[in-house]
Amino acid sequence: MLCLGIEGTAHTFGVGIVDSRGKVLANALKTYVPAKGGIHPREAAQFHAANARVVLDEALKVASVSIEDIDFLAFSAGPGLGPCLRTAATAARALASWLDVPIISVNHCIAHVEIGRLTERAKDPVTLYVSGGNTQVIAFDAGRYRVFGETLDIPVGNCLDVFGREVGLPYPGGPTVERLAREGKRYIPLPYVVKGMDLSFSGLMTDAVRKHRAGADLHDLCYSLQETAFAALVEVTERAVAHTEKKEVMLTGGVAANQRLREMLKLMANEHKAKFFVPPREYCQDCGAMIAWTGILAYKHGVGQKLRETGVKQRWRTDQVDIPWRTG
Amino acid sequence: MLMKKGAEANLYLEPFARVLHRAGEGKVVVKHRIAKRYRILEIDKQLRESRTTLESKLFADAKRAGVPTPLVYEVDRAGMRIVMEFIDGRQVKLVLDKLRPKARRKLCELIGRQVARLHRAGIVHGDLTTSNMILTREGKVYFVDFGLGEYNPSLEARGVDLHLLRRALQSIHFRVTDEAYRAILSGYKREFGGGANEVIERVEEIERRGRYVPKEERTWR
Numbered sequence A: 001m002l003c004l005g006i007e008g009t010a011h012t013f014g015v016g017i018v019d020s021r022g023k024v025l026a027n028a029l030k031t032y033v034p035a036k037g038g039i040h041p042r043e044a045a046q047f048h049a050a051n052a053r054v055v056l057d058e059a060l061k062v063a064s065v066s067i068e069d070i071d072f073l074a075f076s077a078g079p080g081l082g083p084c085l086r087t088a089a090t091a092a093r094a095l096a097s098w099l100d101v102p103i104i105s106v107n108h109c110i111a112h113v114e115i116g117r118l119t120e121r122a123k124d125p126v127t128l129y130v131s132g133g134n135t136q137v138i139a140f141d142a143g144r145y146r147v148f149g150e151t152l153d154i155p156v157g158n159c160l161d162v163f164g165r166e167v168g169l170p171y172p173g174g175p176t177v178e179r180l181a182r183e184g185k186r187y188i189p190l191p192y193v194v195k196g197m198d199l200s201f202s203g204l205m206t207d208a209v210r211k212h213r214a215g216a217d218l219h220d221l222c223y224s225l226q227e228t229a230f231a232a233l234v235e236v237t238e239r240a241v242a243h244t245e246k247k248e249v250m251l252t253g254g255v256a257a258n259q260r261l262r263e264m265l266k267l268m269a270n271e272h273k274a275k276f277f278v279p280p281r282e283y284c285q286d287c288g289a290m291i292a293w294t295g296i297l298a299y300k301h302g303v304g305q306k307l308r309e310t311g312v313k314q315r316w317r318t319d320q321v322d323i324p325w326r327t328g
Numbered sequence B: 001m002l003m004k005k006g007a008e009a010n011l012y013l014e015p016f017a018r019v020l021h022r023a024g025e026g027k028v029v030v031k032h033r034i035a036k037r038y039r040i041l042e043i044d045k046q047l048r049e050s051r052t053t054l055e056s057k058l059f060a061d062a063k064r065a066g067v068p069t070p071l072v073y074e075v076d077r078a079g080m081r082i083v084m085e086f087i088d089g090r091q092v093k094l095v096l097d098k099l100r101p102k103a104r105r106k107l108c109e110l111i112g113r114q115v116a117r118l119h120r121a122g123i124v125h126g127d128l129t130t131s132n133m134i135l136t137r138e139g140k141v142y143f144v145d146f147g148l149g150e151y152n153p154s155l156e157a158r159g160v161d162l163h164l165l166r167r168a169l170q171s172i173h174f175r176v177t178d179e180a181y182r183a184i185l186s187g188y189k190r191e192f193g194g195g196a197n198e199v200i201e202r203v204e205e206i207e208r209r210g211r212y213v214p215k216e217e218r219t220w221r
C-alpha cells in the first residue's frame, strides 16, 4: 500500500511516497526563498503552484513508481498560511479525484512528531517542535497529542530570522546566528520570558535588535540571544518531562539543526534519565514524507475524508485531532 | 527528607527546630532551586536568585490580598532556599477530576475568586496550574510556586495568567476543562468586579495568537 503525501503549509512544497510499513520511497521538495524580507504568503503559494509538477515527477521517479500505483493521498491541511494551504490542498484534491483514490487531511504538527517516531523508533516522546512557524512542546495523553507549552507570540525560528534580517544577516538568519554565536564570549542580559508552560520571544527579539543598534558586539549578541531563547525552550520542555514522567525527549522542526539547542536538550534529558532523539535533518524540516506516513497511520485506522470535507484549517490545533493509532 | 522533585526545585520536608534552630512545633518545607547544567552560569544564577527573592515577596503580598499561601520563615538568597510552612493537604491536580460536579464547581469558583484577588492586588501568579494549588481538609486552597509570578497590573498579564490556567486544564484535566473553566470565570467575575470581562476577552485574543498567525495580523511587522 502506497501513500503519496503533499506538504505545503509555508515555505516548502514537498511530495513524499511512503509504504504501509514505513519505508520512505521518495521525499522530494522545493523551498521558496523570499527575495527580500520575510515570507510573502501569496508569493510562496505561487511558488508552490509553479513547482508542484516538477516535485511530483521527481518523487515518482525517485520512488520508481507510476502515479497509478498510488493507493491514496494525504495532504497538509493546516496549520499554516492560507494561500499556501489552499494551493497544496488543490493539488491533492485534483490528484485524488483524477486517480479516484481516498484523500486524508493531515495535521502538520502531528506529522512532525509521527515521522520522528518512525525514523527514531521513539515510542512516546515529549517533543519540542521548533521552526519558523511553530513552537510547541507536545506529548501524547489520552487519545490526543496535548500541547504542554507553546509560544504566546512569535515562533523561536522567526525570532532568530527576524533578528538576523534586522541586523543585516543573510536569509535565513538562524544558521548565521548559530555560527556567530560560537565566537560570542560575553553574555549580554536579554529578557527571558517563561509564563507557566508558555513562552514569549517578541520582547527578546526587539531587545536584541535594540542592543545591536546601541553598538553591542554582534557575536556576543547572537550568543546571548541563543542562550536566552534556548534556555527558555528547555525549561518548558523540562516541565513537560517532569509532569508527564515520560522517558523520551525528541527535538524536531527546522531549528533542530542548531547544535547548541541539541546539546542543551540532551543535558536536560540525561538528568531525567530520558532518551534523546533528533530525526535526520531531511525529516526535521517540512517534507512530504511526514504527511504521507501520518496519512498511512490514519488510513489504517479508518480515518478518511470525502473530497468535500478536505477544507484547509489555518489554525488547526495539535490537540484538536483524535489519534486512533495510539493507545493510552 | 526529599518530599518532591519539581521541575526547577527540590522540596524537603524537615522538622521545624532542625532547620530554623529555634523552638517550634511541626514541619517546614525547604524549597531549594537547583542549578541546571543546560544553561550558562549567568542565566542560571540570575534566574534562581531572582525567583527565590520574588517568590518569597509574592507569598507575603498574596496572603495580604486574601489568598492563602504558606508562611515564609526564612529566605536564603545566596543558597537559593526558601523555608516555609508545610501545608497539609492534597494537590488540586489529584482531586479535581474525581470530585462530584457540584463540589468541582464550588472549588473552581473559589480558585477563580482567589485569582481575581491576586490580580486586583496587582499580582499575577505566572504558573497557574492545579499542581500549584493545595486543597486542605478545611476546604482552603493554598497557592504555591510563585517563582514565575510578577507585580504586573496590565490587562495582558492578567489575560495570560488566566489563559495559562485554561491551558493547564486542557492538558491535564481535559475531561472537565470546559465546566471547570466556566466556574473559574464565574468566581473571577464576581470577585474582580468591573473590568473582568475585559480580562476574559483578552484571554480569547491571546488564544488567537501564537499559532501560525498570518503575517498581516502580526503586530511587530
Ligand SMILES: Nc1ncnc2c1ncn2[C@@H]1O[C@H](COP(=O)(O)OP(=O)(O)OP(=O)(O)O)[C@@H](O)[C@H]1O
Pocket: A239, A242, B004, B005, B006, B007, B008, B009, B010, B011, B029, B031, B070, B084, B085, B086, B087, B088, B091, B131, B132, B133, B134, B144, B145, B146, B147
Ligand atoms: N509549603 C508547601 N506545603 C506543602 N506542599 C507544598 C508546599 N510547597 C510546595 N508544595 C508541593 O510541592 C510541589 C512542588 O513545589 P513547587 O511548585 O513550589 O516547586 P517547583 O520546582 O516549582 O515545581 P514544578 O516546577 O513542578 O511546578 C507543589 O506542586 C506542591 O504540591
Ligand SMILES: [Mg+2]
Pocket: B006, B131, B132, B145
Ligand atoms: Mg509547581
